[in-house]
């Protein structure tokens with residue numbers, strides 16, 4: 001009896017796998033077309049882009065070049081993408097601060113939620129090459 005169930009379970013499993021395999025076939029060309037470093041499908045990236053466009057970040061920051069604040073890609077190069085660094089940068093975004101990149105201060109974003117600040121920090125750290 002046990003063997004019988006096992007056999008059925010195995011058949012269901014194989015069935016599930018092979019139907020997945022055929023589903024994957026239709027999705028494969030898209031996945032293959034996106035280069036490995038393409039961030040546009042990353043949910044953290046998408047959330048960051050949306051938040052940044054709603055906030056004032058872009059008045060002082062650009063992705064690739066230094067503006068009033070450091071380029072995001074330079075920030076990403078300085079900090080590894082770890083939970084500790086996400087928390088550190090999120091706190092800096094919320095509270096503002098100075099002295100890491102020069103004497104110009106970053107303004108605090110006291111009205112922003114901690115979740116949004118963390119999402120922004122994650123987005124910046126994703127830009128690491």
Ligand code: HEC
Pocket residue numbers: 055056057058059060061068069070075089092093097098099100101102103104105106107109120121124
């Ligand atoms: C008024 C200009 C200004 C605005 C607006 C601004 N920043 Fe900054 N930002 C700066 C400056 C200047 C620094 C460098 C501060 C320093 O040297 O400690 C900085 C630093 C940073 C850093 C690196 C922090 C560190 O300690 O290395 C991050 C990340 C960052 N900003 C993200 C953001 C995000 C996200 C926003 C939007 C919510 C934002 N900034 C809005 C000016 C600004």
